Amino acid sequence: MNKLIIAIDGFAATGKSTQAKRLAKALDYTYVDTGAMYRAVTFFALEQEPKGSVDLKLLCRSLDQIKIHFEGSAGKQQTFLNGVNVSQAIRDPKINEYVSKVAAQEAVRSFLSKQQKALGADKGIVMDGRDIGTVVFPLAECKFFLTATPEVRAKRRHQEQLQAGLQESYDEVLSSVKDRDNQDTNRAFAPLIKAEDAVEIDVSDLTINEVFELLYAQVQKRIN
Ligand code: CDP
Numbered sequence: 001m002n003k004l005i006i007a008i009d010g011f012a013a014t015g016k017s018t019q020a021k022r023l024a025k026a027l028d029y030t031y032v033d034t035g036a037m038y039r040a041v042t043f044f045a046l047e048q049e050p051k052g053s054v055d056l057k058l059l060c061r062s063l064d065q066i067k068i069h070f071e072g073s074a075g076k077q078q079t080f081l082n083g084v085n086v087s088q089a090i091r092d093p094k095i096n097e098y099v100s101k102v103a104a105q106e107a108v109r110s111f112l113s114k115q116q117k118a119l120g121a122d123k124g125i126v127m128d129g130r131d132i133g134t135v136v137f138p139l140a141e142c143k144f145f146l147t148a149t150p151e152v153r154a155k156r157r158h159q160e161q162l163q164a165g166l167q168e169s170y171d172e173v174l175s176s177v178k179d180r181d182n183q184d185t186n187r188a189f190a191p192l193i194k195a196e197d198a199v200e201i202d203v204s205d206l207t208i209n210e211v212f213e214l215l216y217a218q219v220q221k222r223i224n
Contacts, residue, residue, distance in 0.1 A: 043089055101183070
């Protein structure tokens, strides 16, 4: 069967990963969470700096010390940094605070996008992020751009964080989500922007299943 590259981009906490995982499972494709890669690099940067901040220059000089890999299938994928499972650690609010600054570095982006391109070389892949349809796979057969109001997204992320035992308030989550959107949209390299040929979906008033049905129908159209 005709294997595709499916790119899902969009704002923070729009449910990109949830949808990407479901699509990958339904199609028996590989799933790649590029946000987890930027988060893992941010984790590395925070470990590098004993003062609990990041030294962007030092980080950019140290990229050759970073090895990221994934294990497990779409539903239960785990992220490893230099052989250590960091899947939980990279969801910490401290990572949210720094990840967009790290992701704005040209050296970091070129380091990771090279690896992302290689992961998609054989197609049959669902990749979610911010620049997948624009920079990593501008020729992807199927592109989506997910949006929702900041309040809906913050509510969703706040719920997820509570379930994971994290203590941020709704207001803190809302401000962190808005702040990241702002940084991601306004950076010089590979900013968050809808690819011209991406299908835009506002998920504010849709259930997870409804969004999935919309995405799946579009994918089937491309496959046939
Ligand atoms: O899950 P959520 O939408 O909160 O974020 P994520 O997908 O885990 O991405 C975390 C951060 O990584 C984003 O806010 C971006 O700064 C950066 N990122 C990026 O710049 N490019 C990508 N392809 C993926 C993530």
